[in-house]
Amino acid sequence: MWLFLTRVGAMAGKETLHIRRDPLTLWLGLALPLFLLILFGFGISFDLDHIPLAVVDQDNTTESRELRQLFTAGSEFVFAGALDNPDDALDAFAKSQAHAVLTIPEGYAAALSRGENVEVGLILDAADANSAQQALARADAFAQLASAQAAQRRGLDIAGSMPVSARTWTRYNPAGRSALFLVPGVTAYVMALVSVLLTALAVSKEWEQGSMEQLFATPVRRAEIVVGKLLPYLGMGIIQVLLVLVAGTWIFGLPTNGNGLVVALGSLLFMVGMLGQGLLISIVARNQMVASLTAVMTAMLPSMLLSGFMFPVENMPLPLRTLSNMVPARYYIQVLRGTLLKDNGFAELAVPLMLLAAFATLMMVVSTVMFKRKLA
Amino acid sequence: MSAVTAAGPFRWLVQLWAVVVKEVRQTVQDKRIMALIVIAPFLQLVLLGFAIDLDVDQVPTIVVDMDRTPESRHAVAALMADGSLTAVGTAGSPSDADAALDRGDAAVVLIVPEGYARDLARGEPTQVQVLLDGTDPTRSGIAGGAAVRYFGEQGFSLAKQRLAAVAPDVQISAIDVRSRLAYNPSLSTPIYMVPGIAGMLLLIITTIVTAMGLSREREVGTLEQIRVTPLPTAVLMLGKVLPFVAVGLFDVTLALTAGVYIFDVPIRGSMLDFYIVTSLFLLTTVGVGLFLAAVSKTQQQAFVGAFLFILPAILLSGTMTPIHAMPDWMQPMTLLNPLRFYLEAIRAILLKGASLSDVPVQTAALLVYGLLILGFASLLFRKRLD
Amino acid sequence: MSASPAIVVDKLTRRYGDFTAVNDVSFQVEKGEIFGYLGANGAGKTTTIRMLCGLLSPSEGDAIVAGHQLSKNPERIKRAIGYMSQKFSLYTELTLKANLEFFGGAYGLWGKALRRRIAEVVELVDLQGRENVVTGDLPGGMRQRVALAGAILHSPDILFLDEPTAGVDPLARRRFWTLIRSLAESGTTIFVTTHYMDEAEYCARVGLMVAGRLPALDTPDGLKKHFVPGRLWVVRGPDLLTGDAAARLSALPGAIDVQTMGAGLRLRVQHDAPITEQTLQQALARPVEIDQDEANLEDVFLAVVDADSQQAGTAKAFGGS
Numbered sequence A: 001m002w003l004f005l006t007r008v009g010a011m012a013g014k015e016t017l018h019i020r021r022d023p024l025t026l027w028l029g030l031a032l033p034l035f036l037l038i039l040f041g042f043g044i045s046f047d048l049d050h051i052p053l054a055v056v057d058q059d060n061t062t063e064s065r066e067l068r069q070l071f072t073a074g075s076e077f078v079f080a081g082a083l084d085n086p087d088d089a090l091d092a093f094a095k096s097q098a099h100a101v102l103t104i105p106e107g108y109a110a111a112l113s114r115g116e117n118v119e120v121g122l123i124l125d126a127a128d129a130n131s132a133q134q135a136l137a138r139a140d141a142f143a144q145l146a147s148a149q150a151a152q153r154r155g156l157d158i159a160g161s162m163p164v165s166a167r168t169w170t171r172y173n174p175a176g177r178s179a180l181f182l183v184p185g186v187t188a189y190v191m192a193l194v195s196v197l198l199t200a201l202a203v204s205k206e207w208e209q210g211s212m213e214q215l216f217a218t219p220v221r222r223a224e225i226v227v228g229k230l231l232p233y234l235g236m237g238i239i240q241v242l243l244v245l246v247a248g249t250w251i252f253g254l255p256t257n258g259n260g261l262v263v264a265l266g267s268l269l270f271m272v273g274m275l276g277q278g279l280l281i282s283i284v285a286r287n288q289m290v291a292s293l294t295a296v297m298t299a300m301l302p303s304m305l306l307s308g309f310m311f312p313v314e315n316m317p318l319p320l321r322t323l324s325n326m327v328p329a330r331y332y333i334q335v336l337r338g339t340l341l342k343d344n345g346f347a348e349l350a351v352p353l354m355l356l357a358a359f360a361t362l363m364m365v366v367s368t369v370m371f372k373r374k375l376a
Numbered sequence B: 001m002s003a004v005t006a007a008g009p010f011r012w013l014v015q016l017w018a019v020v021v022k023e024v025r026q027t028v029q030d031k032r033i034m035a036l037i038v039i040a041p042f043l044q045l046v047l048l049g050f051a052i053d054l055d056v057d058q059v060p061t062i063v064v065d066m067d068r069t070p071e072s073r074h075a076v077a078a079l080m081a082d083g084s085l086t087a088v089g090t091a092g093s094p095s096d097a098d099a100a101l102d103r104g105d106a107a108v109v110l111i112v113p114e115g116y117a118r119d120l121a122r123g124e125p126t127q128v129q130v131l132l133d134g135t136d137p138t139r140s141g142i143a144g145g146a147a148v149r150y151f152g153e154q155g156f157s158l159a160k161q162r163l164a165a166v167a168p169d170v171q172i173s174a175i176d177v178r179s180r181l182a183y184n185p186s187l188s189t190p191i192y193m194v195p196g197i198a199g200m201l202l203l204i205i206t207t208i209v210t211a212m213g214l215s216r217e218r219e220v221g222t223l224e225q226i227r228v229t230p231l232p233t234a235v236l237m238l239g240k241v242l243p244f245v246a247v248g249l250f251d252v253t254l255a256l257t258a259g260v261y262i263f264d265v266p267i268r269g270s271m272l273d274f275y276i277v278t279s280l281f282l283l284t285t286v287g288v289g290l291f292l293a294a295v296s297k298t299q300q301q302a303f304v305g306a307f308l309f310i311l312p313a314i315l316l317s318g319t320m321t322p323i324h325a326m327p328d329w330m331q332p333m334t335l336l337n338p339l340r341f342y343l344e345a346i347r348a349i350l351l352k353g354a355s356l357s358d359v360p361v362q363t364a365a366l367l368v369y370g371l372l373i374l375g376f377a378s379l380l381f382r383k384r385l386d
Numbered sequence C: 001m002s003a004s005p006a007i008v009v010d011k012l013t014r015r016y017g018d019f020t021a022v023n024d025v026s027f028q029v030e031k032g033e034i035f036g037y038l039g040a041n042g043a044g045k046t047t048t049i050r051m052l053c054g055l056l057s058p059s060e061g062d063a064i065v066a067g068h069q070l071s072k073n074p075e076r077i078k079r080a081i082g083y084m085s086q087k088f089s090l091y092t093e094l095t096l097k098a099n100l101e102f103f104g105g106a107y108g109l110w111g112k113a114l115r116r117r118i119a120e121v122v123e124l125v126d127l128q129g130r131e132n133v134v135t136g137d138l139p140g141g142m143r144q145r146v147a148l149a150g151a152i153l154h155s156p157d158i159l160f161l162d163e164p165t166a167g168v169d170p171l172a173r174r175r176f177w178t179l180i181r182s183l184a185e186s187g188t189t190i191f192v193t194t195h196y197m198d199e200a201e202y203c204a205r206v207g208l209m210v211a212g213r214l215p216a217l218d219t220p221d222g223l224k225k226h227f228v229p230g231r232l233w234v235v236r237g238p239d240l241l242t243g244d245a246a247a248r249l250s251a252l253p254g255a256i257d258v259q260t261m262g263a264g265l266r267l268r269v270q271h272d273a274p275i276t277e278q279t280l281q282q283a284l285a286r287p288v289e290i291d292q293d294e295a296n297l298e299d300v301f302l303a304v305v306d307a308d309s310q311q312a313g314t315a316k317a318f319g320g321s
């Protein structure tokens, strides 16, 4: 055991030296997660606001102008200009000048004053289906509001005496801020990427430069190489997680609920798993280009799309849901969201923690085994 | 004693051909690289095309019906019928439901108060409570919205009925929105996402392969051997770039085929326009790859650099979040992003039937960025004599 | 051979920050000559070659290579030179033929001319039948010949070889030098660096670099005369390495230095020292075997390094051409 520790220590020391000799990579490794956190934290938003709306006002009355104002006063739509004809809508879409066109028909004000029903037209650039859907829902709400206002103008207050209504209470994230939802996801995503990338080249570089053969000539055992290679990156990873979580709290006001021990354990297990995945890739690839492409293909997009970071896993077809069960970022996100936002503890998060541990163990074991095999 | 060599303009063609052949041989002889740059992107596209569906429906809901009347049961059933919410269980008391929310068993708790049916009958206002798990704001927004809309409509029509009962000749006008969904009437997400993913994959592969390929030559010393030959830098660059532009065009064709046959992505514009903007885009991605190789000493540095370019480019492309929804300070940054312009252009061409003249800004931006970065990379490369 | 030299180096200097890797070096290499470049690790040999090949820009000074000025016309120089770098730098994942096709193409060779030239070169380096072997799978000695083949494809006037035989077995080294000499005989100028003194003996002239400077340059014989003057004796016998044998020899009149050599001692004395076999026998007072010895380049190397470290400032007095 003592021998194991000294040899692992020697390996780790050597690897640390390598990292330190390339300060650029070291600093990038430390700065990258922060940079990505800020970029993703601010850049991703599910509040699809500011949809550019063009208006065709065929009525041209006070009422029609009020309707336009009603639509564009809030943050949902921004006025992108007036069009003469609804037929110009497609042209405006093709040139990306507007994403929606509202048509107020001639006779709009007259119909309202008579209490008749009236239809306004809304043409949507539905290429981006999500934006279109949100625009649709909001337009409906505005129309309902406009009809209530029209009734009110005629002395009929129906909005004030609704016989039945629903009232909502939001728990955990009452302000509905995307950032609170996203920051744990971003943390997991960024850590997944950076860990895999850092280690993906760690061994393949040595294969390429031939220093691996030299290592095999020494009595160092495979498991010791694997652990030793991993340790310095784990140290770096722990600093990164801390940096990201502190920055997340500080910049995005992430609540600091929950059991710190659960967060620490989850982070550690997750990091070991992801570093192990990177190491495995580099052991199998033996070539830096293969290693880096594999790392990107297995970490960059799957951790983003299959982890529940941005897209809810529940909505995916069964085969993908099955696949997403194999993405460790998914469990780490569960742990982070659970503790930080919901104040969960070991009891609620036992399953994801166990799965993270299982993944980490699997990666370490497979790495060691593959390493032996590569030698034969 | 000099051997016979080709002369004049013919000479650089010979040199270019030599570089291209070498590059192809190197790539082809490693089957894993071939798999990674040809098959893997295709698989990813198909998989991820299915994965991305922002539609939120069937949000798990726990019902606490404290009224237990036909009216309350009807209201719950009608709300569930809409599809946004789905009942996964019932609870006897609001505090039980609360615990379920904590455990994550449900994301919504719907509480119908005692006396709901009685109050409705008496014409007294009554209120349904909806408790939402706000961790995912999109989901909670949609779930809450569905409940509010349903009961709002109920209230509106009940109010109208009552008004009609007291004053039969007063009309209330309803403003309806008659909507038309251009390009994508079924509101399919993949139609939008597939071109986005294709562009991302193209960016990832061509940038990394060129950046690492060239820095590998530096690392193992072959670059030095090349530099003592009269091979001009520009020819070397071009020769290294062409095969990967070809791979990129092949990949994008594959992706488009998958998009059309699996996800019903329409092709409304001209394929020629599509390939022109794709080539312009590839000019930039390989240019960035060469630039990274020119400034880095090792493959690892080139890789980290590529990564540092790729991720923000993906994020700022408008695929994950529409550009108009980004914070104001971030929007101008997307103007530096070739992926943004490429995706705008191909979406316009494929989905909206635009031609190049409809997307002049995007086309020009890609061309300018491509030439600038390639020129800059060549310059740096030539300058860097260590 | 025409009169103008193949290479004229004029006060070439290369600095890395504060460190001067090549310091004010000047020399000439004649056409068709095998010019050897010696020096300790880090002396600046590779740096000099890389500057002459246009791979590295000099901090100061200039050179004329194959009739073209380095600072003005590096592109023309490239066509006239071949370079084999210290590290194997062909594509290890490609076959011999693919490598040669690529580098031939880079020099503008193509079609039939390229194929013919590849066949010629492969025959010259004696690698027929291995055209389709991946170069990474070849043994070290063959790899060196592959690299040489790549460097001479375009029939360069000048060939720069940076430690071409490092790590190669003695037999392969000899074969390699036979090749180099035949190239020189057919008119190619050879500029070669090496750590092997026996190889340096093959060179028409040898330059010796110490810490970035070139304090010595001459024919091997000239160097020996200049830097290792005097006569050499080798004494072999029992118990020479223990006891006072070395001290007794150094005490002889006219003795310059004493070194151990195997189980014996090697004594260098001044030319006119009154020393014979008898004086040596007497001095040691025991039966020994005594031989006259020749100075070799290793002696020169050590002497130059020694002299240089003693009077680094005035080293210029020795050197130059």
Ligand SMILES: Nc1ncnc2c1ncn2[C@@H]1O[C@H](COP(=O)(O)OP(=O)(O)OP(=O)(O)O)[C@@H](O)[C@H]1O
Residues within 6 Å of the ligand: B386, C016, C019, C021, C039, C040, C041, C042, C043, C044, C045, C046, C047, C048, C086
């Ligand atoms: N890019 C560089 N930056 C800083 N110092 C350098 C650089 N390249 C070379 N040197 C230094 O310049 C000196 C000369 O190196 P050079 O490679 O020319 O030596 P050499 O004579 O070829 O040695 P060897 O026999 O080991 O090949 C060395 O001390 C080396 O460390």
Ligand SMILES: [Mg+2]
Residues within 6 Å of the ligand: C045, C046, C047, C086, C162
């Ligand atoms: Mg050297």
